Amino acid sequence: MKKQYAFLVDTERCIGCFTCAMACRNYYHQVEGVVWRQVYPLSEEIYPHRERAFLSLACNHCENPACLNVCPVEAYTKREEDGVVVHHQEKCIGCGNCIRSCPYGAPKYNPVEKRAEKCSLCHERLDAGLNPACVQACPTDALQLIDLAEFERTNEVQYPAGYPRMEELNPSTRFVLPKTPKMVRR
Amino acid sequence: MTAKKCTFSRRRFLQGAAAAGAAAMLPCSLLVPGKAEAAVFSEGDYQTFRNACPRNCYDTCSIKTYVRDGVVRFIEGAPESTFTDGGLCVKGYAYTRRPYSPDRVKYPMVQDGRRSGKWRRVSWDEALDMIAKKMLKLKEEDGSLLGLGMTKYSGNFGITNYGVEGMMSSLGYTTRFVGTPCWPAGIDAQNYDMGNMWCNDPEDMVKAKYVIVWGANPAWCSVHSMKYIMEAKRRGAKVVVVDPVFTQTAAKGDVYWQPKTASDGALALGMARHILDKGLVDEDFVRNYGLGFDEFADYLRNNVTVEWAAEQSGIPVKDIMEVAEEFATADPATIWIGYGMQRHTNGGASVRSIDALVAMTGNVGKEGGGARYGHLQTWGFNYHALIQKQPEGSKGFVGGAAKGEFDFTSGSGASYTDRTVNINKTAQAILDTTDPDIRMLWVSCKNPFAQDFDRPKLEKAFDKLEMVVTVDQFFNETVANSDIVLPVTTLFEEWTVNVSYWHYWLSVNEQAIKPMFETKSNIEIAAALSKKMNELAPGSCTFPQEIDTKEWMEKEFNQSIYDMFAINDWTDLRNGPAKARLKSSAAWSDHKFATPSGKYEFKSELCAQNGHKALPEFKAGRERYDKFRLLTPHTKFGLHSQFVNLDWMHEYDKEPYIYMHPKAAAEKGIGDLDMVRVFNKVGEQKARVKLTDNVAEDCLLMYEAWFGRGNAYNVQNLVDDESADMGAFKAGAPGVAIHDQFANVERA
Numbered sequence: 001m002k003k004q005y006a007f008l009v010d011t012e013r014c015i016g017c018f019t020c021a022m023a024c025r026n027y028y029h030q031v032e033g034v035v036w037r038q039v040y041p042l043s044e045e046i047y048p049h050r051e052r053a054f055l056s057l058a059c060n061h062c063e064n065p066a067c068l069n070v071c072p073v074e075a076y077t078k079r080e081e082d083g084v085v086v087h088h089q090e091k092c093i094g095c096g097n098c099i100r101s102c103p104y105g106a107p108k109y110n111p112v113e114k115r116a117e118k119c120s121l122c123h124e125r126l127d128a129g130l131n132p133a134c135v136q137a138c139p140t141d142a143l144q145l146i147d148l149a150e151f152e153r154t155n156e157v158q159y160p161a162g163y164p165r166m167e168e169l170n171p172s173t174r175f176v177l178p179k180t181p182k183m184v185r186r
Numbered sequence: 187m188t189a190k191k192c193t194f195s196r197r198r199f200l201q202g203a204a205a206a207g208a209a210a211m212l213p214c215s216l217l218v219p220g221k222a223e224a225a226v227f228s229e230g231d232y233q234t235f236r237n238a239c240p241r242n243c244y245d246t247c248s249i250k251t252y253v254r255d256g257v258v259r260f261i262e263g264a265p266e267s268t269f270t271d272g273g274l275c276v277k278g279y280a281y282t283r284r285p286y287s288p289d290r291v292k293y294p295m296v297q298d299g300r301r302s303g304k305w306r307r308v309s310w311d312e313a314l315d316m317i318a319k320k321m322l323k324l325k326e327e328d329g330s331l332l333g334l335g336m337t338k339y340s341g342n343f344g345i346t347n348y349g350v351e352g353m354m355s356s357l358g359y360t361t362r363f364v365g366t367p368c369w370p371a372g373i374d375a376q377n378y379d380m381g382n383m384w385c386n387d388p389e390d391m392v393k394a395k396y397v398i399v400w401g402a403n404p405a406w407c408s409v410h411s412m413k414y415i416m417e418a419k420r421r422g423a424k425v426v427v428v429d430p431v432f433t434q435t436a437a438k439g440d441v442y443w444q445p446k447t448a449s450d451g452a453l454a455l456g457m458a459r460h461i462l463d464k465g466l467v468d469e470d471f472v473r474n475y476g477l478g479f480d481e482f483a484d485y486l487r488n489n490v491t492v493e494w495a496a497e498q499s500g501i502p503v504k505d506i507m508e509v510a511e512e513f514a515t516a517d518p519a520t521i522w523i524g525y526g527m528q529r530h531t532n533g534g535a536s537v538r539s540i541d542a543l544v545a546m547t548g549n550v551g552k553e554g555g556g557a558r559y560g561h562l563q564t565w566g567f568n569y570h571a572l573i574q575k576q577p578e579g580s581k582g583f584v585g586g587a588a589k590g591e592f593d594f595t596s597g598s599g600a601s602y603t604d605r606t607v608n609i610n611k612t613a614q615a616i617l618d619t620t621d622p623d624i625r626m627l628w629v630s631c632k633n634p635f636a637q638d639f640d641r642p643k644l645e646k647a648f649d650k651l652e653m654v655v656t657v658d659q660f661f662n663e664t665v666a667n668s669d670i671v672l673p674v675t676t677l678f679e680e681w682t683v684n685v686s687y688w689h690y691w692l693s694v695n696e697q698a699i700k701p702m703f704e705t706k707s708n709i710e711i712a713a714a715l716s717k718k719m720n721e722l723a724p725g726s727c728t729f730p731q732e733i734d735t736k737e738w739m740e741k742e743f744n745q746s747i748y749d750m751f752a753i754n755d756w757t758d759l760r761n762g763p764a765k766a767r768l769k770s771s772a773a774w775s776d777h778k779f780a781t782p783s784g785k786y787e788f789k790s791e792l793c794a795q796n797g798h799k800a801l802p803e804f805k806a807g808r809e810r811y812d813k814f815r816l817l818t819p820h821t822k823f824g825l826h827s828q829f830v831n832l833d834w835m836h837e838y839d840k841e842p843y844i845y846m847h848p849k850a851a852a853e854k855g856i857g858d859l860d861m862v863r864v865f866n867k868v869g870e871q872k873a874r875v876k877l878t879d880n881v882a883e884d885c886l887l888m889y890e891a892w893f894g895r896g897n898a899y900n901v902q903n904l905v906d907d908e909s910a911d912m913g914a915f916k917a918g919a920p921g922v923a924i925h926d927q928f929a930n931v932e933r934a
Contacts, residue, residue, distance in 0.1 A: 015405035015412060015434050017822055018838050022279035025834050027260045029282075035837060050878035052437040128227040136262065137273045139409040140416055181427070181436065185444040186500020186882065 004063065004083035004148040005121060006172035007135075008156065009056050012179055013142035016041065016054035023137030024058070027122070034108045036119040037134050042178070046161045053178035055163065056143055058119035058134070059106035060171035061085045067098035067107055067118070075116075082147075083172065084121045092116050103164045104171065148172060232259065236760055237677050238684035238693035239278055240347070241825045242340030242368065244388075244408035246686035247274050248693040248763040249281070251678060256699055258282055258678055266762030268389060269689045275409045276838070277825060283834040284676050285702050289660055289894065291673040292703035300648070301666050310704065313670055314718040320626055320653050321357060322723055328622040330581040331358035332605050335624040337612060337638075339366065341631035341828065344682030344695055345742050346709055346735065349571035350630045350657075353712035356574040356729035357719070359582025359602050361624055363609040364589065365919025367637060372528040372559050374912035375537035378793040379545070379802075381780025383916075384563060386520070386556035388689050390771035392417040393554030396516035398426045398509075400540060401450065402524025405434035406822035408688065412438070424516070426509055428453070429526070430925075431817065431887060432880040441509070444882060445499035447815050447925065448530045448807030454539035455804055456495020457510035458546060459486045466514035468548025471786075475551070475777040478789025478801070482542060485801050498804075514547045518555035526819060529924040531808040534912025538793075538802035545786050551774040561773065564685040564692060564750065564766050570741040571709055575728050576602075588918035608919040611907045612638040616647035629656040630674070630708055635663035636827035636892040639907040639922060641900055642869045657711060660831055662892055663900065673705040680707040681739040683756070690766040692751050694759035697735065707735050796915055808908065812866050812928035814850070814886045818901040819925075821889035831894030841874065842899040845887040846931065848877040856933055864888065866929035869903035875931075886931055904929055 016039055024030075024037045037058040047053035061078075065085045068076035075091040076098065078084070087098075087107065092115040098107040099116055107118040122132035130136070135145050156174040159165045163175070229252075237249035248264035261282055263270035274281075294313035298304040308316075324333040336354045354360045376383040391397060391414040404411040416438070419425050427436040428443045428450070436442040445453055461467060462483055472479035496503045513519050521544050528537050541550075541557045549555030576582070582602030589606075607615035607624075612634055616624050627648075638644055648654060648667045656668040665671045679701040684693050701707075706714065712729045719727035743756045751764040758764070769775065774786075781787045794800035823839040824830035830839065844862060856862055858877045863870055864886060873888065881887045890901050910921035 013416060013438075015409065015438065017405065017409050017434075018276040019273065019279065019409065021838055022276045022834065023262075023274070025837070026262075026279040026282045032833060032837070039838070049432055049437060049880055050876065052432065052434060052880065122227075125227045130227060133260075133262075137279065139271075139273050139275065140412050178437075181439045181442045183432075183442050183444075184501055184505050186446055 001149040002083065003081060004061070004172055005126070006061065006146050006148050006174060007058065008144040008146045008174050008176070010142045010144070010176040011053055011055065012176050013140045014054050014056060014178075015140055015142070016051065017139065019137045019139060020056050020134035020143050023133045024119070027133040030117075031110055031112050034110055034117065036108070036117075042162060047178055048180065055160070055175070056134070057104065057173070059085060059121070060104055060173045061121055062172060063170035064168060066101040066103065066169055070097040070101045072097065079123065082126065084123045084126070086120060086123060087116060087118050089113065089115050089117055103166050103169070146174065235696040235698035236264070236694050236762070237261070237698060238344075238695040239274070239281075240342045240344040240677055240682065240684050240695065241277070241828060242343060243825055244404070244686065244688035245269070245275065245410045246343070246684055246689070246691070246693070247278055247410070248691060249274065249278065251698045253698050258285060258699055264693070264763055267691050267693075267765075269410055269691055271410070271413070273410070276823060276835075277829045280829055280832050280834045281677070283832050284659070285678050285699065287660070287832055289831060290702070291658055291661060291665070291671050292705075293673060294704065295671050297669055297671070300654070300669065303666070310714060311718075313672060314715055317653075317655055317670065318715065318718040318722050321719065322726065324625055325358065330622070331360050332583060333361070333622040333625040335361040335363065335616070335627045337363040337609065337627060337632055337634055338630045339609065339632045339637070340368065341633065342708075344677070344680070344684055345567050345569070346571045346680070346682040346707070346738055347631055348569055349709035349712050349738070352571045352574040353715065353729055354604075354628070355576060356712070356716065356727050358576050358580035359604050361605040361607060361619065363612060363615065364606045365609040365913060365921075366917050367610055367922050367924070369525045369528065369560060370913025370917035370919070370921035371534035371910040372523060372525065372537040373917055374915045375528070375534045376541060376557070376559055377916050378790040379538055379541040379781075379787055380550070380774060383559055384561045384773035385558040385688065386553070386773050387768060387771040388414055388558070390553050391415055391520065392421065394418045394518055394520045395423050395554070396513050396519035397423055398428060398513065398521040399435055399439065400428045400521055400523055401527025402522050403429070403433040403435045403526070403819070404522070405438060407820055411688070424512060430882060430885065431819070434822075443501050443505070445501050447817070447885070448532060448536075449499040450527050451532055451536035451539040451802075451804050452495045452498035453501060453506065454536070454543045455486065455490045455802070456492045456499070456506050457513070458539070458543050459490045459495070460492050460507050460510040461514045461543075461546060462486055464511060464514070466511065467546050471548035471550070472546055472788070475779070475786055476545065477781070477783045477785040477787045479546065482788040482801050485803060490804070518552045519547060519549050520544070520555045520558060522558045526925065529910060529921060530926050531908065531911055531923045532805035533910045533921060533923070535798070535802065535805035539804070542788055542802045545788070550786060551772055551777050553770060553772040553775070556773060560687045562687060564690055566744070566746055566750070567683070567742040568744050571738055577725055577728055588914070606918060610639065610909065610919055610922040613640050613643035613647040614907060616650060617643075623650070625651065626653045627651050627655070629654065629664055629668070633658070633662050633664045633827045633892065635667060636890075636900060636902065639902055639905045640868050641902040644902075657708065660894065662827060662831070662894065672711055673703060674711070675701050675705045675707045679705060681736040683739055683742055690768060691763045692747070692759065692766070693763040694756060696760065709733055709735060709738055798911065805911065808923055808926035810928050813930045814884055814928060816864070816866070816904055816927040816929040817881075817885060817887045817925050818890045818905060818927070819887070821891045824891045826890060827892030830891040836895075841897070842889065842891060842893060843876045844873045844931070845876050845878055845881050847879055847881055847883040847885070850883045851875065851877050854932060856931070861934040862931050863934040864904060864929050864931045866904055866927070868906050871900065871903045872934045873899060886929060
């Protein structure tokens with residue numbers, strides 16, 4: 001397998017603190033309403049306590065990205081060296097095809113530029129030997145950067161409950177499922 | 187322009203404004219780029235500065251700031267600090283937006299009519315002229331400056347910000363709001379038991395074999411501490427979380443206990459009794475380093491049973507026994523005592539019970555153990571900005587006055603003192619204080635309308651004041667109740683220095699950018715006021731009239747700080763934060779306690795002399811006065827009223843909610859996300875409801891915050907100023923029973 005960088009979201013460690021999301025905004029200054037990384041609380045059907053387990057999600061940098069496949073102007077490329085899906089905004093014509101076709105909602109419409117944009121996996125930081133801003137920020141190492149080619153599977157899942165199963169795209173993000181403590185209530 | 191430069195486009199917005207001065211004058215809206223793309227990262231493209239988060243938070247993060255063209259581009263946690271470890275928190279990362287927020291107070295402004303919203307811009311000279319003339323008038327009419335009150339607390343813990351107190355002293359003897367809404371009952375409790383409040387290095391929690399997090403929520407309020415708890419767990423420690431709310435921290439533990447609110451003392455004593463019965467007491471510790479353990483044991487045998495504790499707390503007997511035995515046999519074992527559990531009318535007594543539980547198992551003074559609450563071990567600065575002399579001939583208060591918990595001054599032989607009133611009864615103090623009345627109020631580093639209790643009464647109290655001057659960064663509700671607002675610098679715009687009351691790191695805060703608009707730091711404001719006062723009445727203010735914030739920051743350092751942190755000079759901190767050299771990561775590792783007996787005092791005569799029980803006896807909580815208990819703890823998106831108002835934060839936290847148990851809601855015909863009205867004897871507050879069993883059936887939970895942008899949400903509409911049992915001994919005034927509040931709810 002070729003090198004494929006991916007986010008590992010360990011929901012057992014995740015405290016839903018939104019630090020990753022704000023670290024992204026701190027680094028990229030997205031315009032109002034544009035969110036590259038969001039922290040979603042799991043519904044109570046999946047985790048039995050409201051807003052106590054989360055999925056931190058950004059672009060999945062899929063093996064076979066829908067955004068890249070539907071783009072009429074080749075504004076998307078997938079990096080040979082590490083599988084990062086890059087959006088080249090200078091080529092983007094703002095047609096919205098990528099936004100409509102990504103089942104994970106990663107590309108967003110920038111109303112100021114009138115073009116799309118999405119998580120870059122901080123590829124320029126990777127090139128400088130640094131972690132993505134969100135990964136560096138995570139206080140509990142719940143968000144990690146992994147290479148699927150080398151990653152040894154243990155208890156990770158690709159499609160946790162509530163997350164769209166899109167085998168054709170083969171999204172790269174992997175998840176560790178949350179646990180609940182023993183509850184002693186009055 | 188090279189191809190590489192093109193990818194810089196997210197920050198191209200300032201290419202035309204290379205000069206820092208020009209950048210600083212740009213309207214804030216221009217400081218948001220139209221485009222966000224991956225950025226080339228090369229540290230050499232930036233100037234880097236050292237900053238430190240000065241908010242009232244356990245973590246007091248060390249920040250590395252990246253500046254280009256005089257503009258803060260992004261920040262990150264200092265990699266040198268093992269505590270911060272290269273990261274910040276959701277609030278910290280929002281800082282990049284803070285100096286450039288379009289909602290900032292940019293200029294001195296005068297409001298024609300409080301709460302009228304009719305603000306007009308004035309010059310610094312005009313604003314200070316109005317203020318100085320009023321001060322001189324007070325002095326002339328009252329014969330002293332006691333009619334001038336100052337309320338300041340924890341909005342900025344940068345050491346130089348004690349210059350606000352210094353400015354007041356340099357004007358004369360004034361009225362000070364002393365005490366703390368935060369942690370005073372627990373401070374007193376730990377002082378009775380151990381002679382000081384002193385906690386282990388949080389980083390040594392990884393060594394603990396058993397961790398009880400009791401009434402603290404580090405997952406929200408100390409995110410960097412969570413990695414140590416998680417690492418301890420990974421190494422086999424059991425983590426028990428005790429909280430009336432199923433918090434995010436509780437969700438990460440092995441065991442969650444939801445006791446009845448304010449039953450913590452009973453629960454701890456029940457555990458203590460079981461440990462006694464099982465013969466698991468650390469005899470070496472209680473005999474050699476403890477005082478009064480036999481009396482405590484007698485108290486337990488005669489007054490406490492596990493069954494009684496179970497009844498008081500709602501935690502079953504078998505669970506109390508199990509955790510007590512596990513805690514007593516794990517070595518080391520630790521309890522993190524949160525500030526939440528002492529905000530009760532029995533809070534100090536409860537903390538003493540938990541301290542005793544930790545001590546009787548020999549875990550006080552042990553690495554990886556400890557009754558962790560907080561510390562001020564690294565706060566040995568010169569307090570140069572704080573210590574100022576009153577003008578010759580100043581008249582002041584005669585009689586006993588209290589000192590606040592961050593007052594490091596030694597007693598003076600002056601015949602006059604400042605007049606002190608209880609910060610936790612701000613409204614009542616303004617209404618009741620006479621001879622002379624508090625006629626003018628100076629507010630800085632504080633948002634009383636978001637923090638002080640009984641907001642409806644506070645509005646009445648402010649209406650009694652003849653002039654209110656507020657120094658702030660944003661147009662918050664306190665500013666709305668003021669006559670004059672003075673714009674103050676953010677951490678990026680001033681020099682200062684910061685330490686923590688939890689970890690042991692020291693960070694310098696450099697001026698990374700020039701002050702935006704017409705902002706001044708608190709000490710610069712003091713100097714400007716001094717100049718004006720002396721213009722109008724020579725000799726009326728002793729504060730220096732010209733200051734350099736960097737020089738003043740330097741004046742806070744001394745040899746003992748250098749020795750403690752193993753640095754030669756404060757400038758060494760520009761290479762990164764430094765950690766105190768500790769002979770042990772454990773507090774009280776030599777078992778020499780600072781109590782009158784030099785021992786751990788299970789029985790404290792001092793405590794008895796101050797009106798409490800000598801032993802950590804059970805004390806019942808406040809009586810219920812309405813249907814539901816109302817809890818108003820911190821939100822993860824803000825620190826008290828700070829951060830929540832920033833547009834960046836608003837992306838992730840759009841509106842406030844009330845959290846309620848589904849069963850209780852069903853009884854009231856309330857559905858998820860309905861708009862409800864919470865009301866009690868103090869006032870009312872509307873918000874949307876979220877139904878969740880994270881809270882008990884008889885509980886309502888509202889996170890404390892100030893939203894701004896026309897949203898008047900304020901939990902202080904529902905919280906009265908009832909005092910906690912302790913706090914007066916060390917903090918100057920009793921704490922406040924923030925979590926002993928009750929209310930009812932209905933569909934709005």
